[in-house]
Amino acid sequence: MKNKNYEYDIALSFAGENRAYVEEVANSLKTRGVKVFYDLFEETNLWGKNLYEYLSEIYQNRARYTVLFISGFYNQKLWTNHERASMQARAFQESREYILPARFDDTEIPGVLKTIGYISLKDRTPDEFASLIEKKLKKDTTFLESKLATLSTLINPKPFLFTVKVVNEQEEAIKNAKIVLVANNATYLEGFSDEKGLAHFIIRTRKLYTVLIAHPENLGVLFENVNPKEDIKVTIEKSIGSSSIILNKSGEIPGISGRIKPILKSNNAIALYADNIAVEGGKHQPYDFELNKSISVEDNGGNILHLTFRFFKGRIALIDYYKNKPS
Template identity: 70%
Template sequence: MKNKSYEYDVALSFAGENRVYVDEVANSLKEKGIKVFYDAFEEASLWGKNLYEYLSDIYQNKARYTVMFISNFYNEKLWTNHERVSMQARAFQESREYILPARFDDTEIPGILKTVGYVSLQSKTPEELAILIEKKIKKDQTFFRRRWSKLSTMISPKPFIFSIKIADKSGIPVKNAKVVLVAGNSTYLEGNSDENGIAHVLIRTRKLYTVLIAHPEYPAVLFPNMNPKEDIEVTIEKTEGFGSLVINKSGQLPMMAGKIEPILTSDKKYALYADNIAIEGGIPQPCDFELNKSLSLEDNAGNIIHLTFRFFQGRIALVDYCVHKLF
């Protein structure tokens, strides 16, 4: 990616009901020398403009980042939804994070997945958020000054540690989560979250990675095409009866005797072998499968698991599973 020059370091998208908080953030950013698009600073520029076209251009082309202040009010407004669509059009075109969600509450916003890392504003002051935004922008600028190749891959002059912090909705750290970074050439790096919910991965080669996160008590999380130029925080949500697993070549599912082994066939299809496990009632193996489509597996003790592959590349697979309890 080129080191593009932007008119604004960050644009702020919010509902009017949250203006008091956002106004403090905007003024703090301005005092720090951050170029911020905030409507109250742009009255002269907005006067007489076709706002539909002008704001589309701002949120799609003229800011390095956009902070989306998510609340129940945000989801109800015509203009904020227009801004959101413009942001998402930009996000689809780029292989890096552009939309930075900041949540007043848990309102669901179309196109913003629950697995996307966000900042909770329930216990964060406007000044603390402004400091975090400043840190994000400065790290981004430092990264581009290093002149990584257009393919986003080169040997880093010094190895560095990439850290991922994983917590649940209540902010409690999630330990023993498996974290795997898979590069486009199918090489991979691994780590596990500690008692603070943090997984550290030593990176020696600058690449784009797909980040996989699995835990036996939480559904799988996947972030494609991530450039690990800075640490991230991830909030995951527990779903009763569901868990996830990263499989390297082959693996064993909880409560099941026998192993499973996904493969890529000669005609580039996904297929699954299962040792002493029936697939879909006993159809011949290897059994073809599709990503995000569930399979039913049963072992010799009658234990049943519903399995869904979320990712498969090289010999690394990310799966969700749901245990069917016998009574």
């Protein structure tokens, strides 16, 4: 299907026992700007759907390629074989390769001929494999055409308005949610939702943005690769005992005295400075940390908070914070 604008460049099909490896591949592809279908990236979207029908649609119609991670575990699973059947239906209809086999071992998979070219994952790191996938995509002319089409829609010399609406599960407006749009080049726009839950942004050059939303009574929300050509509505859930905040360069976290300052070190590690605040019981600062992993901080009054950095780019950080350590 020439020039089809697929929702995903790559869909990943694998057995749960191989998740650790596949998740690293998915994250590496994501950082390379590849649109990847990986189940844990889609938890909210999958919630409540008829998975049998929805996954059939993904693997048969909505991805440019599917990577099939072959292992002894894969052959034993009901869902993976359902995914495989959907891929093979698509492959039968097209005159080009669609299923890209990658082997953890020599397990035979029904319908996957031994003569089909495959990639061995033995002694190959997830990042190395992700690089091979990226190279495969760049050899696909329809993939390159879709990228050029996307770029052409992101250039608009006339300013226009982009609106984010924030509501709760009862469709009630959320006031005073902080919203920051972070472009891929780390420039940003920021604002707050009004009484109607609306925040308006004047966009002068179309770029893809990561949309960050924080509120004192809710966990943070993050959406990547948002094209501002269409307004969006975001539903956030109230979370008892949990809050979120967006910091620019540095700032104070409610409930604890002192300031914190996340930084990007020369080796690309993320680290934290804290003014009159102990990190992880008094570890040396700057303290290296990872995104999405909780760290504890304590001020000179014995107040303790647990912070989870959800996003950090340029000088913008999205942080969830809790009085009790999250499970």
